[in-house]
Amino acid sequence: MQVNENSKEFKPLIVAFCCNWCSYAGADLAGTSRLSYPADVKIIRVPCSCRVNPMFILKAFEKGADGVIMCGCHPGDCHYTTGNYYARRRMTLLFSMLDYLGVDKERVRVEWVSAAEGQRFAMVMNDFAKKITELGENVKLGDIRCKK
Amino acid sequence: MQEITGLMVKRAKELLEAGEVQRVIGWTTGDFCYDVTPAVFTKAEDLEEGKFVYNSFCGSNLSKYLIQTLRNDINAVNTAKAMAARKGENPDDIPGPGKTLVFLKPCDTYSFNQLLTEHRIDKSLVYVIGVACRGMADIEKIKLMGASGITKVIDAGDKLEVKTIYGDKSFDKKDVLLEKCACCKGKEHKYADEVIDPEPLPEGEGKGPMDRMAGVTMLEEMTAEERYAFWNDQLSRCIKCYACRNACPACTCMKCVFDNPRSGVDSKANVTEFEEKMYHIIRAFHVAGRCTDCGECSRVCPQGIPLHLLNRKFIKDINEFYGDYQAGEAEGQRAPLVNFDAENDVEPSIVNEKGGN
Ligand code: SF4
Ligand code: SF4
Ligand code: SF4
Ligand code: FES
Numbered sequence: 001m002q003v004n005e006n007s008k009e010f011k012p013l014i015v016a017f018c019c020n021w022c023s024y025a026g027a028d029l030a031g032t033s034r035l036s037y038p039a040d041v042k043i044i045r046v047p048c049s050c051r052v053n054p055m056f057i058l059k060a061f062e063k064g065a066d067g068v069i070m071c072g073c074h075p076g077d078c079h080y081t082t083g084n085y086y087a088r089r090r091m092t093l094l095f096s097m098l099d100y101l102g103v104d105k106e107r108v109r110v111e112w113v114s115a116a117e118g119q120r121f122a123m124v125m126n127d128f129a130k131k132i133t134e135l136g137e138n139v140k141l142g143d144i145r146c147k148k
Numbered sequence: 149m150q151e152i153t154g155l156m157v158k159r160a161k162e163l164l165e166a167g168e169v170q171r172v173i174g175w176t177t178g179d180f181c182y183d184v185t186p187a188v189f190t191k192a193e194d195l196e197e198g199k200f201v202y203n204s205f206c207g208s209n210l211s212k213y214l215i216q217t218l219r220n221d222i223n224a225v226n227t228a229k230a231m232a233a234r235k236g237e238n239p240d241d242i243p244g245p246g247k248t249l250v251f252l253k254p255c256d257t258y259s260f261n262q263l264l265t266e267h268r269i270d271k272s273l274v275y276v277i278g279v280a281c282r283g284m285a286d287i288e289k290i291k292l293m294g295a296s297g298i299t300k301v302i303d304a305g306d307k308l309e310v311k312t313i314y315g316d317k318s319f320d321k322k323d324v325l326l327e328k329c330a331c332c333k334g335k336e337h338k339y340a341d342e343v344i345d346p347e348p349l350p351e352g353e354g355k356g357p358m359d360r361m362a363g364v365t366m367l368e369e370m371t372a373e374e375r376y377a378f379w380n381d382q383l384s385r386c387i388k389c390y391a392c393r394n395a396c397p398a399c400t401c402m403k404c405v406f407d408n409p410r411s412g413v414d415s416k417a418n419v420t421e422f423e424e425k426m427y428h429i430i431r432a433f434h435v436a437g438r439c440t441d442c443g444e445c446s447r448v449c450p451q452g453i454p455l456h457l458l459n460r461k462f463i464k465d466i467n468e469f470y471g472d473y474q475a476g477e478a479e480g481q482r483a484p485l486v487n488f489d490a491e492n493d494v495e496p497s498i499v500n501e502k503g504g505n
Contacts, residue, residue, distance in 0.1 A: 054433050055405075055413070058426050075490065085488035088496065089470070093436055093485070095499040096465050097429060097458075100367065102376025110496040140376060142422060 012066040012132040014041045016125070017056065019049045021079035022114045023071035029118030037125035048072065049110075050083030054094045057108065061141040067107045067132035071124070074112040084112070103140050106131055150303075152280060153202045155344050156251060159277065160200070161192045163249055169275050170221075170246035173213050175206045181301055182287045186213050202251070204303050207284040207326050209444050210250050211259035212397040214269050221245035221273075248274055253281040254354075255328065257338040258440035258476030259397035264339075265479055266438070268400050278340030280348070283321060283329040283356075288452070290324050322357065327456060328443025331360035338477060360441065364460045383424040385451040392445035392455055398435040398475075405430070428458060436462040437483040440476035469494050 018024040024045045030037060046052055049072025060068045070091060078084040091110050099105040111124045156174070163169045176187035176199055184205040189195050222245055229239035252260055257278060263269045285308060290298070297313035308324065310317045335354030337343055367375055390406065393399045405411045406427065413426065432439075432455070441463060445455040466473055466484045470493070473484050 055426075055430060058429060059412075062422050062426070082488065085490055085493065086486070088493055089485055089488055091496040092469060092494060092498060093462060093465055094429075094433065095496050097432070097461060099372070099499055100375065100458075100461050101379045101425060101429070102372045102374070104372070105499050108496075141425065 010133060010136060011040050012129060012137075013064055014038070014067045014069065014125075014129055014132060015060040015065045016041050016043045017046050017049070017052050017068070017070045018043050018113075019051075019072040019079075019084075020045055020047050022073035022077065022112075023049075023121065025115035026071070026113040026117050026121040029115065030121040031118075033118045035118060035122035037122040038129040040129060041125050048078060048080050048083040049087040050078075050080070052087060052091075054090065057094065058141070061107075061138060064138075064142055066135070066138040067109070067128060069109045069111060069124075069128050071111050071113045071121075074114055077114065098141075104135055104138075106135060107138060107141075151346055152344060153197055153200070155346065156202055156277070156279060157195050157197055157200055159342075159344065160189070160195055160249060163275065164189075164192045164195070168247065169249040171217070171248050172200075173210050173217060173248060173250045174200050175202060175208070175210075175251075177201050180298065181205070182285075182290075182298065184208070186210055188213075188217060202279065204283075204285040204301065204308060204321070205287065206253070207286075207328070207443075207447055209256045209259055209395070209397055209442050210252060211256050211263055212395060212400075212444070214248065214250055214260075214274060215263070215397075215400055217248055218245070218269055218273055221248070245273060249277065250274060251277050251279050252337070252340065253279060253284075254335050254337050255281075255333060255440070255442050257340060258333070258474070259442050260339050260476070261479045261481075262438060262440055262476040263397060263400070265476075265481060265483075266400070276339060276341050278337030278343040278345075280343075280345035281335060283332065284326045285321060285324045286326045286447075290319060293319065293324065295319075325356070326443065327446055327454075328441075330356045330358040331441075331443075332356035333441070333474070339479070360456075361460060361464055363454065363457050364464050367457065367461075379425070380421060382453050383428055384421060386424050386428070386453055387451060388427065389450060391448040391450065392453075393431060395444040395448040396435065396439075397442060397444065398438045398440070399431070428455075432458040432462060435459065437466060437473070437485040438475050439463065440474070469498070 018027055027043055049070060052070050057068050072084040072087060075084055095105060095108050098108060109128055113121050160172045172189040174187060174189060175184045178185050182205045184201055186208050225242060225245050228242045232239045232242055264271055295310050295312055295317050298310055299313060300311040302309040306321050308319045308321055332355055335349055406414055408414055439459045441459060443456060449455060470484045
């Protein structure tokens with residue numbers, strides 16, 4: 001979480017895992033097209049959505065993320081053919097487990113964004129940032145030692 | 149129990165003496181008759197009844213013990229071969245490790261199949277005797293129900309006669325079953341070279357009296373806040389002894405992430421509640437789709453944390469989202485998390501759409 005000292009307004013910290021071949025390129029396109037999306041979205045580039053280990057998501061929360069989103073190629077379009085199919089199952093189960101532990105289920109999300117969807121990338125991020133701002137600071141799944 | 153123990157000892161002795169097997173993995177008693185522990189027997193004379201036991205406290209799943217036993221034996225043979233080669237002898241003259249006899253209860257055979265599927269054990273080195281089981285008792289429940297100073301427990305059909313220094317007590321076995329036995333999947337062995345079952349149950353009978361998903365459903369019906377409080381309460385008691393990992397026949401990595409100081413997640417006692425949650429989510433996740441629901445993790449937890457509620461949540465979700473699946477039902481199954489259905493798999497957003505609490 002980052003708090004702007006002047007306004008004390010809550011600004012969520014969002015971590016976005018983006019696969020190199022689609023979503024990261026989509027983010028790039030959003031940038032070159034001068035579309036705006038919140039600066040609080042920190043993008044972490046991964047080779048494929050399938051690279052995202054559940055631990056990555058938990059670690060992001062530990063280090064103070066208020067929301068974590070994973071983006072990959074649309075099902076059927078994965079650069080490695082099947083990576084996102086596995087990732088889809090994995091994330092479904094992980095999110096369900098987080099909900100089971102009572103952690104806000106809206107704080108995690110998966111979106112499929114292709115390299116041509118700069119517009120969609122910006123829209124997804126704006127929407128997610130809005131949702132997280134509404135939810136406020138993540139207190140349930142953070143490590144107090146990592147908080148400033 | 150007396151009768152079946154006799155049959156087991158007899159058969160194990162025969163196989164050892166005939167040289168068909170080199171060692172036997174079974175159970176032996178500890179300081180008290182109820183703290184039965186796994187043991188490896190290599191000599192027929194050690195298999196006397198009294199040393200080798202099979203009673204209502206043989207809950208431990210011996211499939212897990214095969215991994216290390218077989219590995220040790222193979223290492224010993226390899227070392228002997230290397231020594232022989234160095235001395236200029238023919239390494240091929242060194243005998244192989246021979247077979248290991250293991251006694252498995254019905255639920256343990258699921259784990260055995262899972263280990264075969266994952267190539268963790270070599271079937272040709274094992275001789276499996278499936279043993280009949282009528283449910284294993286939980287000593288903690290017996291103690292909670294008022295028995296202290298226990299000196300002896302006698303199996304008497306549906307009853308357990310407990311002798312204590314304060315007098316005798318009798319318990320209905322069904323009241324003191326281990327959690328896993330109360331929800332037993334069935335009394336049929338899914339793998340066995342032979343089965344010892346003097347009085348087989350009629351087919352289809354033998355499931356535990358309780359619905360194994362009842363606990364998960366109950367939690368799902370709570371609000372998120374209640375669930376959060378429930379798990380904080382439970383997991384904050386964890387002392388990170390790793391018994392749940394060590395006993396689990398699905399946790400078989402040679403190097404576990406939680407032992408690796410470079411993983412950034414190794415720790416002993418938990419410093420914050422985050423670490424508790426991380427450990428438990430990851431432990432359950434690493435066995436998701438491979439957990440046979442053998443119940444060992446909950447049984448061994450010294451803090452009595454209901455770990456089965458985490459494993460069964462994954463099992464329930466997998467069944468709901470990807471179709472019914474029972475890990476270890478047969479050898480060679482493809483686990484749901486290393487599989488997919490391009491057209492029919494649900495999107496992760498289903499967790500939000502399901503709405504609820
Ligand atoms: S789960 Fe079933 S087979 Fe396994 S020990 Fe319990 S009663 Fe026996
Ligand atoms: S997680 Fe628990 S129930 Fe599942 S296989 Fe491991 S020890 Fe058995
Ligand atoms: S056995 Fe229990 S106390 Fe030990 S690490 Fe597992 S959950 Fe924690
Ligand atoms: S490469 Fe984009 S999801 Fe696999």
